[in-house]
Amino acid sequence: MSARLRVNPITCEAHGLCAELLPELIRLDDWGYPILDESEVPPDLIGLARRAVDACPTLALLLDED
Amino acid sequence: MSSTNGGHHGLPRLLAGLEPGVAMSLAAHTRIHGPLPDVPPHQLIEEVERSGLRGRGGADFPTARKLRAVAERRRVGAVIVNGSETEPGSAKDRLLLARLPHLVLDGAVLAAGAVGSRQVIVKVGANAVDAGRALQGAIAARERDGVSIEVVAGPEGYVAGEESAVVHYLNGGPELPTFVPPRPFERGYRGRPTLIQNPETLAQLALVARFGSRWYRELGTVADPGSALVTITGAVRAPGVYELAFGTELSQLLEAAGGPSEPLQALLVGGYFGTWMEASEAASLRLAREDLRSVGCSLGSGVLIALGGSACGLHESARVISYLADQSAGQCGPCVYGLRSIADSVAALADGVAHPRERDRLLRWTSEIRGRGACHHPDGAVRFVESALSVFREDIDWHRTGRCHAPPAGLPLAGPAVAGGRLR
Numbered sequence: 001m002s003a004r005l006r007v008n009p010i011t012c013e014a015h016g017l018c019a020e021l022l023p024e025l026i027r028l029d030d031w032g033y034p035i036l037d038e039s040e041v042p043p044d045l046i047g048l049a050r051r052a053v054d055a056c057p058t059l060a061l062l063l064d065e066d
Numbered sequence: 067m068s069s070t071n072g073g074h075h076g077l078p079r080l081l082a083g084l085e086p087g088v089a090m091s092l093a094a095h096t097r098i099h100g101p102l103p104d105v106p107p108h109q110l111i112e113e114v115e116r117s118g119l120r121g122r123g124g125a126d127f128p129t130a131r132k133l134r135a136v137a138e139r140r141r142v143g144a145v146i147v148n149g150s151e152t153e154p155g156s157a158k159d160r161l162l163l164a165r166l167p168h169l170v171l172d173g174a175v176l177a178a179g180a181v182g183s184r185q186v187i188v189k190v191g192a193n194a195v196d197a198g199r200a201l202q203g204a205i206a207a208r209e210r211d212g213v214s215i216e217v218v219a220g221p222e223g224y225v226a227g228e229e230s231a232v233v234h235y236l237n238g239g240p241e242l243p244t245f246v247p248p249r250p251f252e253r254g255y256r257g258r259p260t261l262i263q264n265p266e267t268l269a270q271l272a273l274v275a276r277f278g279s280r281w282y283r284e285l286g287t288v289a290d291p292g293s294a295l296v297t298i299t300g301a302v303r304a305p306g307v308y309e310l311a312f313g314t315e316l317s318q319l320l321e322a323a324g325g326p327s328e329p330l331q332a333l334l335v336g337g338y339f340g341t342w343m344e345a346s347e348a349a350s351l352r353l354a355r356e357d358l359r360s361v362g363c364s365l366g367s368g369v370l371i372a373l374g375g376s377a378c379g380l381h382e383s384a385r386v387i388s389y390l391a392d393q394s395a396g397q398c399g400p401c402v403y404g405l406r407s408i409a410d411s412v413a414a415l416a417d418g419v420a421h422p423r424e425r426d427r428l429l430r431w432t433s434e435i436r437g438r439g440a441c442h443h444p445d446g447a448v449r450f451v452e453s454a455l456s457v458f459r460e461d462i463d464w465h466r467t468g469r470c471h472a473p474p475a476g477l478p479l480a481g482p483a484v485a486g487g488r489l490r
Contacts, residue, residue, distance in 0.1 A: 008245045009398035010440050029434050031403035 003041045003065040012060035021052040073277035089200035092207045095168040107180045116279035118291045123264030124367040136181040136261045143258025145178040147188040150227030155337040155369035158295035159265045163197035167204035173268025186215040224393030243441035286312035298323035301374035317349040328374040336366030339446030341453035378472035380416040383454035390447040400438040418465040
């Protein structure tokens with residue numbers, strides 16, 4: 001089981017909640033848009049990653065789990 | 067394959083029999099290339115695979131793999147000929163569609179047969195009036211293709227030609243790229259698996275289907291077989307579209323276009339999504355992926371722009387990146403805000419008013435923006451800027467201390483690279 005973060009750049013509106021909730025894997029660029037660590041999400045951060053996904057106001061942040 | 071007659075040898079291939087100013091008739095087309103061959107689908111895909119043909123729209127993807135990806139799916143939809151050609155430096159696809167429409171349509175009909183499609187849609191830019199007219203005439207003259215063919219004139223604009231944007235538009239949406247996957251081969255026109263190909267790719271395929279992969283490989287290198295259409299513009303005496311064999315040195319490409327009109331300082335290889343190279347470094351490189359990759363370049367959609375020594379590479383680059391920033395579809399933040407900031411920053415470098423460490427900030431931005439748009443528009447734009455910052459690095463310091471009086475080089479921006487009469 002592995003999980004990776006992905007963002008839909010069309011729907012993202014730079015609210016920035018994701019970077020607040022998951023600074024371990026998400027930082028913001030100079031314009032407020034998220035830069036994701038696209039490697040596998042470590043198991044101990046999966047819960048926080050799901051919380052960041054749920055908090056995104058535009059549902060732009062995605063966690064691909066398989 | 068009917069490869070025993072082998073077609074004719076040498077160049078030109080695609081442009082054989084091209085006459086200035088007129089679209090080739092079906093009779094002339096058939097006389098030069100022979101009738102449309104009847105090839106079973108799997109056999110055609112295998113022959114294309116052996117030929118090594120790759121997409122000529124800029125992505126360089128192996129054509130046989132794309133054909134197979136669609137052919138393996140059920141309920142296949144349309145074959146779309148993407149004749150948008152929104153790269154300002156490129157004129158080859160309009161040349162093919164306006165002068166050699168039957169060659170492109172042959173390729174589209176053959177590709178439709180190979181993937182199990184009964185419908186061909188040719189998408190052209192609304193300004194490509196010649197191409198639209200020639201296609202309509204060609205479609206009326208053709209019989210028994212067994213597939214329906216229609217022409218759709220769509221909006222102009224740099225990203226409108228991106229393949230997901232073309233599908234989006236044909237589906238009744240705006241001409242904007244969509245979030246992929248799903249890609250068109252999975253879910254495209256009307257939700258069905260869709261093959262979308264560049265006109266030159268299909269024209270090449272039409273010749274491979276007739277004369278076979280062995281004939282196709284008579285020209286070019288092992289890794290890059292065949293010929294390519296290259297639009298050569300800028301500081302050359304006879305700008306135009308030329309058909310050349312892969313493996314030809316870039317210096318010979320310039321000679322084909324009449325040679326440089328003044329000593330050159332740099333070449334822009336691959337168009338505005340491409341990369342600058344110092345002229346001295348570029349001349350001995352061959353038109354081949356391995357050579358171009360060794361210096362971080364790719365052929366893109368087959369554009370070569372020569373920059374004369376009297377021009378200013380920084381100012382020209384500032385104009386191009388500003389154009390690319392304007393051409394953003396306006397959907398993705400990193401592209402919208404990032405490219406505009408980068409464009410302003412390059413303009414400041416060119417005007418000599420930038421912070422001493424502006425170049426470092428630019429390089430951070432270009433690395434951060436790459437890969438973060440829904441389409442590859444920002445990726446191409448930052449690659450272009452990175453090459454400018456490398457090739458014109460000394461000019462940056464020089465612009466900080468002295469005024470630049472170089473005249474504009476007249477690079478093609480938002481218009482055809484070559485006037486209609488100069489196509490050859």
